[in-house]
Amino acid sequence: MKKYDVYGIGNALVDIVTEVSDEFLGKYSVEKGLMTLVDEERQSELVEAIHLPSSNMQCGGSAANSIIAISQFGGSSYYSCRVAKDDMGTFYLKDLKSNGVDTNLTSETAPEGITGKCLVMTTPDANRTMNTFLGITSTFSVSEINETALKDSKYLYMEGYLVPGEDGQKAMKLAKKIAEDNGVKVAMTFSDPSMVKYFKPQMEEIVGASVDLLFCNEEEAMLFTDTNTIESAREELKKVAKKFVITLGANGAMIFDGDTFIDIEPYKVDAIDTNGAGDMFAGAFLYAITNGHSYADAGKLASLASSKIVSKFGPRLELQQAKEVKKQLLP
Template sequence: MSVTTPLTLLDHIHGSVSVVGSMNADYTVTVDRLPHPGETVNAGPLRILPGGKSGNQSVAAARIGADVCLFGAVGSDDNAGFLVDSLNSAGVNTSCIRHVPGASGATVITVDKAGENTIAYSSGSNACISVDYIESMRDALTSANVLGLCLESPIESVTAAARMCHGAGVVVLLNDSPFVAELPAELIEASDILLVNEHEMAQLLGIAEPDDDNWDGLDWSEVARQMHNFGFGQAVVTLGGDGSVVIDGDDIHRIAPVKVDAVDTTGCGDAFMGTVLAGLASGHSLADSAQLASYVSAYAATGLGAQASYGTAAQIRERFGVLR
């Protein structure tokens, strides 16, 4: 689809997305600077915000207009209702979420005044996403146009979901995060597109990182060749504040960043992923979807938290000066 600006894609988001994975309560504090090992620093008020990579990706996709169903598990604690309510308010279909005994997933996040963060993850109920549960959701999972996966859930269940949906003709987008260097061969074979950041890409392919952090200086044609040999003909490599690179067969697209004054980068990668899912599900190219994702994730960086900072299509248009 030919577009005049990436944001015009917001008028054409309509596809269906399945997401399998995590929901977490994010315990978040802000600090002047991130503490060194063994150091204590003063922090601002504690905020408990809805998060989890899969929950975040689902909310980002739903807020810009995709039809999203999330598959996962919450616990029996107070956070369970809090997490599901947040998803419902964003328009995510939560009817397939399991409720299990024990604690829901949680993260502890520290954010500095430049918007950088550190994150510690406790899986809780996310560890209860079993292969049997995935099999029980076959009809709902395979009814979508696109499946989104990350690795905050048991790898065998992630692989089962990928195989199931890939076999049914659903496009499978895998976010190798939290990073796993040795992905199962079955998961690679059943995934159509890989999304990683620049450091994950370098580790995955055994590529030396540039000393000056100048990723534009890489031979991206060689990266594409190695990515293809690894098992992915399509991939997106995010470069933080420097944008992203899309590998689509023999084509390489350099996606420019959208510059904003960052408040908190927590969840920006998930906003990017959710937008790519929504774009692909709506029939848009991988490159066009990534261009739109640059705007959606930049918008997210201007607010605190993950889901709490995600914008609707109207809010994103207004922020970047594009009206209907």
């Protein structure tokens, strides 16, 4: 019996979630709809220009959101990350622990530095734009990998946001090798179209011959496979992933379970914030398949959970909301 359902690695960022107008993005030359890496000075400029009392702060990062979702649904999870010994780092670790997630750090063992932050800006059309200052998480490396916890997990889950850094790439490769050598399945998310667009060779190197389960959206799937249609992309993805999920936004999702394609219907909602929808989908899906449920049922749970995310601000559900979603679909 494995101790953890999923062992995750990824960036540790304190999410600062706020609403802005399209005019604000234009005024400050912010590229809409993408995740952009910025330095601390640039992020501070934007933070000062925003009315922060209307913002929401949570521990985040793409994989962290998914790992927390697994725990909220009743699964067991571990997150290897890197935060600093500062107020934001203390906040991050406390928030992670309060959500039932084990981790490699404590407030006492965290190194000196500046904890990373992600400014999540949502426009009235529910589009989310992220400006990220990585801080100390930019030095995430093999040192953060807990081999014992990884070996004692059913799945390894890696986020594509680690790909831009050489140390992050090395950590991903090591974690993948440990997993493969010890019968731990490997799941990965491309995270963002920009990661595939600008770091495709590095992404291909991490994926290697294959991964057990790949998460991506429609745009990422076509960028990675150099195709122009989702039908062509999904055929190409079979060559690099034993199983995969392509999220289609308001149109639901498409799952390849290794044999057949499964179409997952969307739950119709009035979307106000798409931030975290893909992270929630991956987390709910991983929870379900590591706890005895079929890929079809996992897709339904993930679709419902994601619909709840886009109908509120912020990338996570409250614990009670997660329990209600699970109760609605899974026995």
